Amino acid sequence: TQVFNFSSGPAVLPADVLKQAQQELCDWQGLGTSVMEISHRSKEFIHVAEEAEKDFRDLLNIPSNYKVLFCHGGGRGQFASIPLNLLGDKTTADYVDAGYWAASAVKEAKKYCVPHVIDAKITVDGLRAVKPMSEWQLSNNAAYLHYCPNETIDGIAIDETPAFASDVVVTADFSSTILSREIDVSRFGVIYAGAQKNIGPAGLTLVIVREDLLGKAHAACPSILDYSVLNENDSMFNTPPTFAWYLSGLVFKWLKKQGGVAAMEKVNQQKSELLYGVIDRSDFYRNDVAKSNRSRMNIPFQLADSALDKLFLEESFAAGLHALKGHRVVGGMRASIYNAMPLAGVQALTDFMVDFERRHG
Numbered sequence: 488t489q490v491f492n493f494s495s496g497p498a499v500l501p502a503d504v505l506k507q508a509q510q511e512l513c514d515w516q517g518l519g520t521s522v523m524e525i526s527h528r529s530k531e532f533i534h535v536a537e538e539a540e541k542d543f544r545d546l547l548n549i550p551s552n553y554k555v556l557f558c559h560g561g562g563r564g565q566f567a568s569i570p571l572n573l574l575g576d577k578t579t580a581d582y583v584d585a586g587y588w589a590a591s592a593v594k595e596a597k598k599y600c601v602p603h604v605i606d607a608k609i610t611v612d613g614l615r616a617v618k619p620m621s622e623w624q625l626s627n628n629a630a631y632l633h634y635c636p637n638e639t640i641d642g643i644a645i646d647e648t649p650a651f652a653s654d655v656v657v658t659a660d661f662s663s664t665i666l667s668r669e670i671d672v673s674r675f676g677v678i679y680a681g682a683q684k685n686i687g688p689a690g691l692t693l694v695i696v697r698e699d700l701l702g703k704a705h706a707a708c709p710s711i712l713d714y715s716v717l718n719e720n721d722s723m724f725n726t727p728p729t730f731a732w733y734l735s736g737l738v739f740k741w742l743k744k745q746g747g748v749a750a751m752e753k754v755n756q757q758k759s760e761l762l763y764g765v766i767d768r769s770d771f772y773r774n775d776v777a778k779s780n781r782s783r784m785n786i787p788f789q790l791a792d793s794a795l796d797k798l799f800l801e802e803s804f805a806a807g808l809h810a811l812k813g814h815r816v817v818g819g820m821r822a823s824i825y826n827a828m829p830l831a832g833v834q835a836l837t838d839f840m841v842d843f844e845r846r847h848g
């Protein structure tokens with residue numbers, strides 16, 4: 488049976504990329520060694536690093552006044568980096584709360600400032616939704632605004648393009664949605680994403696930061712979290728996660744070959760419509776997020792009869808559909824369908840769901 492992996496992260500990688508990495512593992516570029524075993528300062532690795540940055544910039548159409556940093560520390564590292572780099576002499580920042588990860592960012596920010604929390608969670612016709620951006624009440628003394636455009640656990644997305652006053656520094660946690668759809672980078676001050684969902688292996692975190700925001704880090708900011716230090720050292724102040732960087736570079740090349748982000752966006756729309764369609768057409772399955780805020784990347788769903796959950800998971804696993812168990816705080820099921828999940832994988836899942844309902848409904 489072909490296996491399709493619906494893990495929320497670390498998550499599926501393109502099969503072609505894994506094959507290439509496997510072929511190159513022990514003898515990379517004829518060097519007789521793997522890319523993991525060479526110096527990050529070697530000309531060979533620097534070439535890998537530069538190519539990866541160039542391709543990432545191309546894919547997201549990143550303007551030249553933005554720096555791209557390849558960091559350690561994951562999404563949670565950035566929960567600290569953002570206040571440590573951007574607060575300056577301010578003591579507060581606006582934090583929009585629309586789910587688990589946005590709330591986790593608030594918790595970390597409290598170590599460094601007094602966050603002004605904008606609770607954007609609403610219910611529309613009994614469905615979970617998010618207040619439109621025009622209703623976010625920003626404070627007038629905030630150093631920046633932070634939000635999470637895709638809540639990996641809640642299955643909630645905020646797809647609106649920020650259009651705030653030009654002096655509002657918008658920062659956003661794109662960990663589970665980066666490169667899945669086109670975005671206008673120029674509307675943001677900082678965009679960050681852990682690599683392990685939509686990019687590559689865990690251990691690498693991508694940060695896109697507008698140049699004029701550099702140089703304001705708190706005196707106590709650890710150097711490895713300081714955007715200016717990372718920038719001045721081409722993201723090699725300390726030894727970077729070289730293998731994750733290399734593999735992410737292969738993923739960027741793969742994405743370009745697929746037609747780039749616009750092409751991925753189309754497929755991602757098709758995949759998510761297919762899955763939501765099956766959920767919505769039946770009383771056996773349910774997703775309780777309003778259509779306007781449904782995530783295309785992480786789709787939680789419940790069985791009407793939760794007594795069948797265990798059987799669903801056993802049978803789906805046996806059918807090659809892995810990692811469908813919902814997050815422990817939500818329960819039920821969750822299918823994460825990042826860029827590397829082919830349409831055929833979602834088709835296999837929906838075929839299974841329809842058949843499971845026929846047999847147990």
Ligand code: PLP
Nearest residue numbers: 561562563564588639662663681
């Ligand atoms: N932000 C989002 C949206 C996430 O989905 C996750 C992890 O699942 C995190 C942050 C935390 O990332 P990390 O484990 O890399 O610190």
